[in-house]
Amino acid sequence: MNAPAAAALAAPQPTLSLIGVPNCGKTALFNRLTGSRQKVANYPGVTVERKEGRLVGPRTGRTFRVIDLPGAYSLEPATLDEAIARDVVLGRHATEPAPDLLVCVVDATNLRLNLRLVLELKRLGKPIIVALNMSDLAAQRGYTLDRAALERALGVPVVPTVAVRSGGERALVDAIDTHGFATETAARVQRLEPPPVASAADIEATQREVRRVLHEAGYRVPARLAVLSRLDAVVLNPSAGPALLAIVLFLMFQAVFSWARAPQNIINTGVQGMNAWLSGVLTPGP
Known part of the structure; x- marks a missing residue:
């Protein structure tokens, strides 16, 4: 074994935690990073799945420990999965450093939903890399986004990834491999306090910050998808949705039992006229 390889093996293994909202492609990216070098179990005392793997840096030869955290929309947990993800991120979990x-990991086709978690993580002051996943799908569907502008607006590295394509993780691997871990590894034992419960004013401020970041990054949703999103917001509204359903059912009832009479009369008149015409044209049978 040569000296650089021995030094890489002897060096402490930095721990990476993949976090993101559900269905952002986080687990697919985890599988792409770690390949077969992973093990799956449950967190102690709960049925929440825990995934751990290993990533070897292609440049430094250093081995990284990779944890796939449960999906979370926020650091204010509403589910057990989110509580575990928050505790691990804050260094407060009993069995996880x-x-x-x-x-x-953020979904490039639904960036507005993902940015709230990114901003909450950034406020913790911990080192962070944003993996802009599904970048190819966003481009195919007509989304516009300036990645460099998004990086400047957030103040953290942003790298494009395509978790379902071979080589789609290469930019992220390079960013991880070249990241400086000296001070972070020394501060691993630091425990952070959970962020206070957000008030209505805090939530509104976060939404304003999300809009600012999207504006500076030039993020644009395709017109067709924007219209469909607005329609969904109306149809799925707890008040407007049932009212629209009642109107549609009423119109269907009217169409079947009231408005259908005129077409029925026209059809019956036509059939009777055709019958009378055929009776006059055709000779009587035997």
Whole structure:
């Protein structure tokens, strides 16, 4: 074994935690990073799945410990999955060390929903890389986004990834491999306090910050999808949705039992006229 390889093996293994909202492609990216070098179990005392793997840096030869955290929309947990993800990120979990680096996976086709978690993680002051996943799908569907502008607006590295394509993780691997871990590894034992419960004013401020970031990044949703999103907001509204359903059912009832009479009369008159015409044209049978 040569000296660089021996030094890489002897060096402490930095811990990376992948975090993101559900269905952002986080687990697919985890599988792409770790390949077969992973093990699956449950967190102690609960049925929440815990996934751990290993990533070897292609440049440094260093081995990284990679944890796939449960999906979470926010650091204010509403489910057990979110509570575990929050505790691991804050270094407060009983069996999991605090991560040296957070990799926040975001869905490029639904960036508005994902940015709230990114901003909450950024406020913790921990090292973070944003993995802009599904970048190819966003481009195919007509989304516009300036990745460099998004990086400047957030103040953290943003790298494009395509978790379902071979090589789609290469930019993220390079960013991880070249990240400086000296000070983070020394501060691994640090425990952070959970963020206070957000008030209505805090939530509104976060939404304003999300809009600012999207504006500076030039994020644009395709017109067709924007219209469909507005329609969904109306149809799925707890008040407007049932009212629209009642109107549609009423119109269907009217169409079947009232408005159908005129077409029925026209059809019956036509059939009777055709019958009378055929009776006059055709000779009587035997």
